[in-house]
Amino acid sequence: MKRYFFPAIFMLLTAAALAETTVLDGFTLIDGTGREPVSNAAMIVVDGRIQWIGPHAQLKTPAGAEVTHLNGRYIIPGIINLHGHVGNTAGLAQDPKNYTRENVEKQLRLYASYGVTSVASMGTDQDLVFQIRAEQRAGRPHETRIFTAGRGFTGVSGYPTTAQGMKGVPFEVGTRADVDRDVAHLADQHVDLVKIWVDDHLGREKKIPLDLAKAIIADAHQRGLKVAAHVFYLEDAKALVDAGLDGLAHSVRDKPVDDALIASMKKHGAFQEAATLTREESTFIFAKPSEMLDDPLFTRGVSPTVLATLKSPAYQQKIAADPDYSKYPGFLKMAMDNLKKLSDSGVKIGFGTDSGPPARFQGYFEQWELQLMNQAGLTPMQVITDATRNAAEFLRAKDLGTLERGKWADLVVLTKNPLTEIRNTREIDMVMIAGNKI
Numbered sequence: 001m002k003r004y005f006f007p008a009i010f011m012l013l014t015a016a017a018l019a020e021t022t023v024l025d026g027f028t029l030i031d032g033t034g035r036e037p038v039s040n041a042a043m044i045v046v047d048g049r050i051q052w053i054g055p056h057a058q059l060k061t062p063a064g065a066e067v068t069h070l071n072g073r074y075i076i077p078g079i080i081n082l083h084g085h086v087g088n089t090a091g092l093a094q095d096p097k098n099y100t101r102e103n104v105e106k107q108l109r110l111y112a113s114y115g116v117t118s119v120a121s122m123g124t125d126q127d128l129v130f131q132i133r134a135e136q137r138a139g140r141p142h143e144t145r146i147f148t149a150g151r152g153f154t155g156v157s158g159y160p161t162t163a164q165g166m167k168g169v170p171f172e173v174g175t176r177a178d179v180d181r182d183v184a185h186l187a188d189q190h191v192d193l194v195k196i197w198v199d200d201h202l203g204r205e206k207k208i209p210l211d212l213a214k215a216i217i218a219d220a221h222q223r224g225l226k227v228a229a230h231v232f233y234l235e236d237a238k239a240l241v242d243a244g245l246d247g248l249a250h251s252v253r254d255k256p257v258d259d260a261l262i263a264s265m266k267k268h269g270a271f272q273e274a275a276t277l278t279r280e281e282s283t284f285i286f287a288k289p290s291e292m293l294d295d296p297l298f299t300r301g302v303s304p305t306v307l308a309t310l311k312s313p314a315y316q317q318k319i320a321a322d323p324d325y326s327k328y329p330g331f332l333k334m335a336m337d338n339l340k341k342l343s344d345s346g347v348k349i350g351f352g353t354d355s356g357p358p359a360r361f362q363g364y365f366e367q368w369e370l371q372l373m374n375q376a377g378l379t380p381m382q383v384i385t386d387a388t389r390n391a392a393e394f395l396r397a398k399d400l401g402t403l404e405r406g407k408w409a410d411l412v413v414l415t416k417n418p419l420t421e422i423r424n425t426r427e428i429d430m431v432m433i434a435g436n437k438i
Contacts, residue, residue, distance in 0.1 A: 021046050021062050022409075022435060026071035029053070030419065032388035032402035034381060037419065041075075045409040048140045048435035053405060073429055074417055076384055077403050078117025078410035080391035081366050082228075083249050083274035083352025086121045086146070087129075091306050092358045094165035099126045107362055108143040110301055112438045114363030115412040115428055118145040118391075118400060120352070122228070122249060123152020123195035124169050130189055140434035145410075147395055149228070150186050152195035153179075153216055155208035159201045164358070170197065173208070176215050183219035192395060194220040195249065197230040198240065202324055210236070214243040226394070228273050234261065241265055247273030247350065247394060251335035253280070262345045271394050274352025275339045277372035278365040280332035286310055286359060287319035297426055298364045310359075336376035343378055350394045351387035367426050374422040383422055409435040 022045040029041035031053075042059040044052040052059075061067060086107045087099040111119055121129065129148045136145055156174040160166045171182040186194060196216055200207035213229065220227045221244060228247035231237045234255040237248055241264045248270070252261070264270070285292070292298050293310055302310075309315050319325070343349050351373075355365040366387075373383045392401025399408050411432045416424035431438040 019046050020048075020435070021051075021065040023059070023061050023065045023067045024070055024075070024413075025056050025059060025067065026069050027073045027075045027413070028417070029403065030074060030076045030381075030384060031404065032077040032385060033404070034385045034389070037074075043075075043403070043409070045432075045435045048409055049399075050403060050405055050407055050409050053403060070413060070429075072415070074414040074424075075403065076412050076414065076418060076425070077388035077401055078412055078431070078433065079115050079351070079366055079370075079387050079425075080118040080120075080395070080397075080401060081111070081116050081352050081355070082120045082247075082350045082391050082394060083122050083276055083354050084111070084119040084362065085124045085354070085356030086119065086362075087126070088124055088165060088169075089356060089358055091303060092309060094163075094358050096126065096165060096169060098165075099128065101128060101132070104128065104132060104146075105143060107356070108146060109438075110363050111144040111366070112431055112433060114301070114367055115425065115431055116144055116363060116366045117410040117412075117431065117433050118147065118395075118397070120147040120192065120395060121149065121356075122354075123149045123197070124166075124356075125150055127189075140436055142433065142436050142438065145400075145433065147192040147397075149193050149195040150189055150191040151182075152197060152230075153182065153208065153213075154197040155206055155212065157206055158208050159197055159199050159205040162205055173212055173216075176212070179212055179215045179219055183216060183223065183225075187220075187223040187225060191225065193226045193228055193246075195228055195230070198236050199230055199232045202232075202327075210239055213240060217244050226396075234258065237261055238264065241268055241270045244268055245270055247271040249273050249276070249352070250279070250354070251275045251277070251338050253331040253334045253338075256334070257338045257341055262342065262347060265342070265347045266345075269348070271348045271350050271390070272339065272342050273350045273394055274354070275335060275349070275369075275373065275376075276352055276354045277332065277335055277339070277376065278369045279354035279360060280328065280335050281368075281372070282360050282365075283322075283331075284319065284325060284328040287316050287325065289316070297367065298361070301361055301363050336372070339373065340377040343382065348390055348393075349378075349382075349386045350391045352391075370422050370425050380419045380422040384418060384425075408433075 025042035413430040
């Protein structure tokens with residue numbers, strides 16, 4: 001009986017032939033680095049990763065590749081939302097019972113359809129998230145990539161445990177021993193970052209003591225984990241950044257940011273992780289009839305029942321009856337002013353919306369956030385870079401955020417130029433995640 005031995009080169013050629021190879025060409029490349037766009041560009045994607053990218057004139061199309069011509073189109077990296085929440089909301093109701101695989105994956109597909117290719121779920125997850133994340137990272141996902149903080153932290157009976165569906169969701173810590181135990185648990189689960197709520201909801205609720213928040217930061221850093229904090233007040237932001245906080249998960253909204261905070265953020269490399277401008281506007285915009293509710297980009301992502309509720313006078317009156325309703329537009333303006341000041345001062349800016357809780361609509365809010373950041377004074381190029389390269393850097397996601405050789409082909413194909421009008425990021429022709437067309 002004869003034995004046949006195949007040379008190694010033959011096996012390599014066979015593997016190459018079996019690789020999934022896609023070529024995109026003819027588009028204008030906005031690669032997420034902040035560099036000038038490249039017109040008439042091309043890209044070779046092999047098994048979901050960018051093998052080559054550059055001018056079309058230098059393209060050598062591999063034999064057997066699937067070629068997609070994108071003349072007149074623009075490509076940007078996929079949007080990375082550093083502050084979302086998945087699974088707990090169905091319709092306009094938030095409840096941990098909603099946290100099912102079906103609901104989480106439905107929401108990840110919804111994010112993807114709006115060009116959001118990665119999301120960090122910030123402190124409201126159940127253990128199911130780790131299984132979904134592991135499945136994604138073992139292959140090439142067809143839905144938005146999930147990063148997670150697992151369960152976030154607050155004080156005993158602290159904000160936001162009194163909100164609808166939030167009791168029992170975060171860890172409620174009262175001692176240093178509680179902190180040590182719960183941070184160790186998160187480290188064992190290999191969370192992507194740690195979340196703390198540091199807020200008293202305009203004096204109406206309990207706020208975690210700062211010494212415990214600082215202990216969480218110290219414990220997390222000992223385990224190599226970044227920490228982001230929900231903040232509202234300038235003084236809290238300063239104390240936490242001085243203690244080494246890695247990211248502000250919301251804007252400071254009570255006062256203008258000052259030179260001391262800016263200096264501390266630059267010294268510690270802290271990010272304005274997410275400005276969440278849409279979160280601020282969502283607190284008051286639904287109190288009156290809004291053009292948003294008739295926008296096809298919005299309506300395709302919500303159910304008819306939810307849409308009818310949002311349009312109802314009863315719901316609008318409920319929003320307007322909030323005792324702090326008159327303050328909310330001022331908080332939005334303060335957040336926008338502070339975002340512009342931090343950006344101009346050289347603080348690193350990320351991107352996030354706080355979408356996912358009731359009336360904070362996934363996918364649409366990310367597109368709206370890009371627009372609000374531009375309205376705050378950031379250029380379209382800055383906004384795109386913040387939402388791609390910078391966001392990936394905060395997550396330590398080295399394979400994401402820019403369109404460069406070796407990185408995952410997470411990208412959005414647009415029919416119009418987003419650098420001339422940021423709203424053109426809504427003109428989506430195609431979304432890819434790991435080279436998979438969504």
